[in-house]
Amino acid sequence: MIKAIPSKALVIKINLVFLAFFLLIYAALLLWPSATIYHENAASLVMCSLRECHHKVEKGMKMKAVLEEKRAEQSKRKRKLVKREKPSFLDEMGKGLRIGMVNMDEEDVSEWNVHGQTIPVYFEQVSKYFEWKDLFPEWIDEEEEIDGPSCPEIPMPNFEEYGRNMDIIVAKLPCKYPEGGWGRDVFRLQVHLIAANLAVKKGKRDWNRTKVVFLSKCRPMLELFRCHDLVKQEGDWWFYEPEMGRLEQKVSLPLGSCNLALPLWGKGIHEVYDVSRIERSTKTVRREAYATVLHSSESYVCGAIALAQSLLQTGTERDLILLLDKSISIPKRDALSAAGWKIRLIKRIRNPRAEKNSYNEYNYSKFRLWQ
Template sequence: KLTGRNEFQGIGLLNFNDSEVDHWKQLIPDAEHVVLNLDHVSNDITWESLYPEWIDEEEEFEVPTCPSLPKLQVAGKPRIDLVAVKLPCIKLGTWSRDVARLHLQLEAARIASSSKGLHPVHVLLVTECFPIPNLFTCKDIVVREGNAWLYKPDLHRLREKLLLPVGSCELAVPLKAKENFYSERARREAYATILHSAHVYVCGAIAAAQSIRMAGSTRDLVILVDETISDYHRGGLEAAGWKIHTIQRIRNPKAERDAYNEWNYSKFRLWQLTDYDKIIFIDADLLILRNIDFLFEMPEITATGNNATLFNSGVMVVEPSNCTFQLLMDHIYEIESYNGGDQGYLNEIFTWWHRIPKHMNFLKHFWEGDEEEKKHMKIRLFGADPPILYVLHYLGNKPWLCFRDYDCNWNVDILQEFASDIAHKTWWKVHDAMPEHLQKFCLLRSKQKAALEWDRRQAEKANYTDGHWKIKIQDKRLKTCFEDFCFWESMLWHWGEKNWTDNSTASTPPPPAITSASLSS
């Protein structure tokens, strides 16, 4: 593929030894070969220093800064039309978090993007492991043969990416972001979420859609659903503004049968939404409190930090592409996810990611070590009006699965770290702004009422000091039944027994007509 090309005036060679350089000269004898000498990164710069677990986002004590990596110095002549680089790939270790490997790819990108754009520039990566998929994108691949990957990158987009911090050691978006964002490609940008095997999240997705509109965004809303989501529930989602795409679920081959994570690789279907250039993925259990359309400016993957060097996939910017989807599918049998789920897997594929402030995916959670001042700060953020947080992410029992009177996480010992009546109230404000015909999708099933009462009784037995178990329920949903079986109190007679089953069936009205697109393998 390369030997037939005579347009290469100059070829930059990075990380090749002398005999390999000689081979290049024989391969393309008419070009001028420039050996690029790049200094090694200092030994004290580790992946953890590029991707620290925590940075001072509010700049209370310091302004976070990333370590600087050595840069190549290249003469203006000859012009370099092809940048070739050999990348290390030690498959036994965490090869995708190798600082030298990242450094080489970033410098290859920088040399390529330094072209004035009057002539095409190609980048050839020689590696047995796949390159950083969101730096050199698969859309830009000209050809791949064996361990050689030839790209013709979009130089403008490459330059934009290189302006970002080298890692998550600095914010890629400031804490006080410019919310008045105008996009010429708004029609090709959308918010997206996914529901599979869990109709109980339908109410959450409807509330999330309501919150996006209340925050002022007019972008498309796209929801991926599988065949387990009924026509009735699809009708509610569509009435809330979601454009429905039916998908075939993707099984996590490393998950146990019927485990919580059995089908969560279905999230990879997001990359098949190729009608859009950018997607802001959101989990269905969060609220958008302030407009985050400005995140459409950001590249894949932009997200908040999680733990260690990892990002949280609950809010993330994705660039749909069928070839990226294929990359995700190609490695599901070999890549180990740290948490057994899609978040862990995506963190192994996209190790080069861009940090946004945690206010853009703020977890409803009180850490065990939180000081009182920190707890009060979180409570203030949960209830601030006008809102300070951009996104509030509801962990633990979800607000719509509790009575509205208080956060039912209080009644379960191991869930109390997720309990906040203020955050609970914030969610219900959004619920109350929904049209009445959508609120019915948040009614409680008889079995859930029984479960809530069971937890309340356990809290009473344990005499939890917060005292929420004493509160008399006023929520009208307690006495509203939409099922054939409504005597939920009788369920408590055998609650917790091994062979206990819920034989009640939902009696629901016929669904409104819907049109659904299909995404399959």
């Protein structure tokens, strides 16, 4: 019995050694194929975007993020272009034209070459994380107390690269209708702005002015392309002849409330704007005015009085228009009027997307400041 005990212990040790050996072999077999697949297909497994990836650092050298670029080239070769019938009104425009193509990469535009040279317009698409609320934030550091104002920018192409003027600008607009918030798609806004700026900067302004054609199931933005400028609609094709002067005025306006609410000093600095530069006399025939709005609270009445006095001290001949609702009491209205404001009563309209009792709950009025 005494000799049997060591023999059993030896058998157990041998079994454990064999078990460990088989476990190592099994683990190696499991890991070996996945490593092979990774090394053979690394380019397809690594998801890296030029905008979104963090560049790795190896031996003090930064690796270039070229995977996305290679993938884009491969997808272009594999992608099947959409071939659709060109609009009939294109035949009326003649030949020998310079045709700018915006966001038409997935469209077969070979038939357009009969009418002239097609010029693809390259631009960086806005990030998918760029939302409408970034253009219209709930709070803006107007006084730069925390940091300088951070207003997002929508990427635009380098318009100088496209040489002389274009005869037609064709743009494909994304349309997410009937999804909720389809009208607040930033990519859709970007394509609109590129087409409008291209028409202004590279368009003709004479009697044979540049045409703008949109391909979209949704109607183009009325804020930029008016009903009056719409010449013809044919299926998903929208044909416009915009008035360039008016379109230029629109694209020059601040984009979003963030850029609209900057302080009266240079962007990112604390140098107060020199009001002496404001012209002391208005020689133009057309009437101009300074306009602002007071509603829902009397908190800004004193500031409005000080603003009116400051403007009048510059010698301006522009009108001072103040829009206010019934929340401003009659004594306060009299004080504002005495300060130089011309009072206009408005009916405030609740913003349906604002939270209850938030500061921007009634930021809308029936009066259009920009129209």
